[in-house]
Amino acid sequence: MTLDEKFDKLKNRLRQMDRVIIAFSGGVDSTFLLKAASMSGLREVLAVTGQSESMPEEEFSFSKEMACSFHVEHRIIRTNELGNSNYSKNPPDRCYYCKKELFSTLKGIAEKEDFPFILDGTNSDDAKDWRPGRRAAREEGVESPLLEAGLTKNEIRELSKSLGLPTWNKPATPCLSSRIPYGQEITAAALERISKAEIFIRKYGVTELRVRNHSEVARIEIHPGDFHKLTAATARKEIVNYLRSIGFKYITLDLQGFRSGSGNEVL
Numbered sequence: 667m668t669l670d671e672k673f674d675k676l677k678n679r680l681r682q683m684d685r686v687i688i689a690f691s692g693g694v695d696s697t698f699l700l701k702a703a704s705m706s707g708l709r710e711v712l713a714v715t716g717q718s719e720s721m722p723e724e725e726f727s728f729s730k731e732m733a734c735s736f737h738v739e740h741r742i743i744r745t746n747e748l749g750n751s752n753y754s755k756n757p758p759d760r761c762y763y764c765k766k767e768l769f770s771t772l773k774g775i776a777e778k779e780d781f782p783f784i785l786d787g788t789n790s791d792d793a794k795d796w797r798p799g800r801r802a803a804r805e806e807g808v809e810s811p812l813l814e815a816g817l818t819k820n821e822i823r824e825l826s827k828s829l830g831l832p833t834w835n836k837p838a839t840p841c842l843s844s845r846i847p848y849g850q851e852i853t854a855a856a857l858e859r860i861s862k863a864e865i866f867i868r869k870y871g872v873t874e875l876r877v878r879n880h881s882e883v884a885r886i887e888i889h890p891g892d893f894h895k896l897t898a899a900t901a902r903k904e905i906v907n908y909l910r911s912i913g914f915k916y917i918t919l920d921l922q923g924f925r926s927g928s929g930n931e932v933l
Contacts, residue, residue: 669725669821676815680706686783687712688770689808690740691721692729693840694819695787697833698826699812703785704736707792711738716745719857720841722864732833742770754852756810758798760843769806784808791819837874846879859912859930866908870895874924882915890923 667675680686688703690696690713703711713733713819717726733740745767748837749755753763771875772784788810788834793800803810812822816821826834842857856879863877863884872892888896909917 667816669824672815672817672821673825676702676811676817678813679811681706682769683706683783683785685781686785687776687781687886689768689772689784689786690729691787691839692725692732692833693787693834693839695789695812695822696835697732697831698829699785699787700733700736700738700823701826701829701831704738710781712775712779713740714772714775714879715740715742716771717853718745719854720747720764720852722839722842722861724865741775741911743775745771747857748852748854756766756843756846756848756850756852758848759922760798760848760852762798762802763843765802766805769802769808772808773806780822786810788813788814789819789822815821835922838873840926845876850881855913856869860915863909863910863914867905869894870901870905872896874926878920884909884914884917885920886918887920887922887924893919893923 678718686703686708688696688700688711690700692715694810700711700713705881713729714735715726715729730740745764747764748769750763750767753760769784769786775781776784784807786808787811788800788803793813808928817825823834842860843852845860846856851920860877860879863876867875867886867888868875872888872895874889876887878887886896896902906917
């Protein structure tokens with residue numbers, strides 16, 4: 667099936683749904699899905715974003731801007747995954763409990779307001795990866811039209827570029843909790859510290875970044891080609907001083923470089 671045929675399949679499927687709720691994070695996949703839905707002639711599209719301590723503030727702001735640009739209704743709901751000890755204890759299936767709360771809340775909205783479909787941005791590549799949240803989606807009846815259409819991440823980026831979406835080359839932006847190793851408790855204070863550290867380091871022009879929180883140790887992951895940006899004498903001093911001021915005692919640069927999902931290497 668060609669890329670155009672996959673896109674047509676997606677739009678036709680969306681058109682059949684008529685009224686949908688889309689779990690919208692502002693990432694590559696959910697932004698493309700929301701754009702496709704807005705193009706498909708549905709009677710009603712409701713984008714819902716879950717806001718919590720684990721969502722970077724800049725991502726929350728971006729989601730509001732994107733939904734507004736598509737002229738669809740955008741609703742913000744407050745989620746409290748940290749209030750669930752099954753989540754805060756940070757087991758390997760942590761994402762299940764986060765998605766369970768989000769999707770069960772969306773299901774409540776759907777039932778109350780008579781939306782027959784709840785959609786998420788899962789793509790066909792996600793089916794090959796460790797995704798505990800998929801179980802929550804199945805349990806709450808959430809559908810994944812990008813997966814149904816057989817669209818891969820690279821294909822979604824290609825289509826997003828053709829549609830003029832700014833997310834076409836946007837780096838992956840997993841929740842802040844993904845920076846904390848499994849088994850280490852997730853707290854609001856730790857998430858805030860990670861967020862502050864990443865905001866500060868980004869000003870040095872790194873393309874992709876994770877500040878992994880190992881208790882008193884900050885393990886910085888960036889692409890090897892960007893190492894020089896942080897190891898220059900002035901930058902190194904400023905970064906060390908700032909990260910120590912927000913609670914880290916030791917600041918390290920991971921010589922393996924940036925790699926998405928490195929937290930799963932221990933599984």
